[in-house]
Amino acid sequence: MRRIKSGENNIKQGAYIMTPWKMIVEDFGKIKHAEIETAPFMLFVGDNNSGKSYLLSLLWGIHNIGIDRLIGSTNILETEESYALENWLMKQIQIAQKKGKHNVLLSEIHGLLSSVLNDGLKRYKNRLARWIFNSPDLSIGHIEIEIGDLSKEVLYFQVEAGKVLIFTDGKHKYGLGKHNWDRIEEPNLKSDIWFLITAIYSCVLDIDLGYISDGNIYLPAARTGFMLTKDIINKVGRKNTFNIAEEKEDITPFTRPINQFLDVMGDLALEKKGRDEYRGIADNVEETMAEGTVEINMMPNKEVLYVPQGKKKGMPLRVVSAVVTELSPLILLLKHRQQLDSFYYEEPEMCLHPQLQQKMGRILSRIVNAGIDMTVTTHSDIILQHINNMIKLSRHPQCEELCKKLGYGKSDLLYPEQIKVYQFESKNNRKTVVRELVCRDNGFVIPTFNDALDRIMDESYEIQEQ
Template sequence: MMNQDWVLHVEAFAKIKTADVRISPLMYFVGDNNSGKSYLMSLLWGILTLGKDLFPKVPSESKAYKKCENWLNQNVNQNKELSGEEIELYVSWFNDLLANQKKSLLNKIFNYEVEAEKIQIMNYYRKRKFEVCWEQAAERYSVTETYVKFPVQETYSREQILRMNAYICWNILMEGIAEPLYTPMVKGRRMGEPVYLPASRTGFMLTYPQLIENSLQVSFAPALQENSSALTLPYVDFLQLITKFESKGKLGKRKEEIVKYIEREMTRGNVSIRKEMLPVIKYRPNGTEKEIPLYIASSIVSEISPLLLLFKSDINFKTLIIEEPEAHLHPELQQKMARLIINLVNSGLQVWVTTHSDTILQHTNNMLKLKKHVNAVELMNEYGYSKKDLLDMDTVSMYQFVHCGIEKSRLEKLECTDYGFVVPTFNDALDKIVKEVYAFQED
């Protein structure tokens, strides 16, 4: 689980007047259509994915950076636990980088000129200590949940101090939720890079050969080239992710349990992939040995296949973003999807979701209530749940997007009550339908 949390604050971003999102292991964006959910989720993905490229290549003379440089020069070769004020030096430096490069960052993410008056990280909070350590025998930079470690030298150049400062800053903000700062490419992706599963997955999975041919023109190397496709970068990244899917014969225990659950409870069959010039995906329903192409299979299979193949593949990631996980799912399967999401969070992943499903949110509320129920053990046995299905209130947050004025929206944080989260936009729509039921019912 994350050892840190912080608030992403935006003002006049696309159609969003203002928003403050405190990240958490499980996060839901709900609300009206066309209100900005995907915009804000794409921005979060972009900061986690492209934020490492904001750091300068040569020592900066900015006031924010000079404070970090001076602090590190005063503390080289001595182990030091950072205070809140010292951590804030690095948060301020990152915000300075965001402010100066937000236009190019937004252009890369959205492949379009999207405006934002302010993008800022605020209210940083750390659950565990964070130390800067030095070791004589160390050969490289390293990081754990509680420290970064550097090799000891007698002297350090300004370039070396910059490199270490960037490493400290990135891990203060992103350790455990994004890729490490200095990580080699593995099969075209960086270890720990966030995964974005966009809406319209069925369409992408059925037309990916043609779409991939265009998207592969976009380089996803650190020196990111201009996106020449007609898609936003999260969507381009998803298409490139498909080319990395590969069925592994041996999975770790955690991935194996997830795969078995999806194939048993949701796809009711095996989804496999064969690597040729482009990936070839086949589906084999339970009870038969015959494989069929994905385009012949049910839409539930094509919709869930990217999630299933992600866990069948040797792809390392720490944060999973899913748009509309309920798409094409019967309410029973929506509940099973909600159960899967909670299982993923309890296994250590961050899962951030945009959704219109009251079924998914009701199951989330049920697991929050069951967690603290006085008869939890008996109810778990009766309904077939285990500890990995339960949800702690501190683990989940929910935000509602509401239209306000012409082409504008605002973000509201929904509070978790003893009954779970109350979502006004869902309840208002359901109340209207219920009133019509009574009004149109004949005596």
């Protein structure tokens, strides 16, 4: 991870840019082959039933299952490469002990990191699929992760009072207590070394060490239904009933991303306040799209209420417009969550008039520029056109003048290096191949949208000419 300097690539000052990594998947549901390189803003476009939600859920799962569950623990994963990685780390710690401080480029172990990671994925890929989808029937033919360029990524070691600390960005530090670092056979040392190895992976891949991060939130397509019924679904019962253990073979009604969504929404409270930057975006959604505020009442059941502009009394979601119920989860998360790392957002255009779809495109851009990664599935050509407009505007020689004229600010602008667009192509109801679309001078050309528009226009011309 590296801090972007002010003005570099015009990205917001102080933002952290992770080294991107690429996920390669084969024979997963409808998907025959996909190669997805991570970026702050990713969009999945294509036909219905082409596997977009499957891949969205898989990415959510990789970011939430935890590194040790992704690649295995030291007691399970014992390979030549994992031993070499342990010995390399021991050597660096011994150097740090002598000097007090030590740093090394992670590119030294790029090959080892890749080998150990993908060996773990090969062993545990089906466990990952079952864990995400709460079903024993899911499997993955092949999955691997290509770690990006580590030539500028520095791993720092510090020894303080006999304790070893490692970190990459000066912010997220991982440490261990005192050991005889000359003997890897010392009791507990091997597991502690493996803990530091998983910490390195956490830094490199931007994946939490632990289990289901509430900062990586999945927003399912059936938002209205879940918002109207979430209080009926008992959380304790859901956790016990709707999440299968890794070795259990029961089929359950909800996938784990949806269970997390219900948990997160249930844990929101009026007294919990989001960051000012997040709340500013929520205020904009309420003012320009919902035309009212979405609140949590102070009663024990924490009912969600909608207060129309100019009114004082709130209305329960069951009697308000579908636009409000669709937007309410996003509004509440931005208003009441302090830590938001990423959204996995299914069809944000749901129930939105074309005019509101353009506004949603603007909201998504602002969320990304607030430091929250977005991975989105969409059928909205309007959202994509807004994104293209913001890319073109950011590169325009009269950018500042045009921003003033059109009412945009720096938080609205987007840059090609922030965005990846992937088209899911499934012809004749066969398996899906995922293709990356290139950002050109005028942004992204989306064949799946353009082809559909061309067909209906050709039909219109044919009718008019008869």
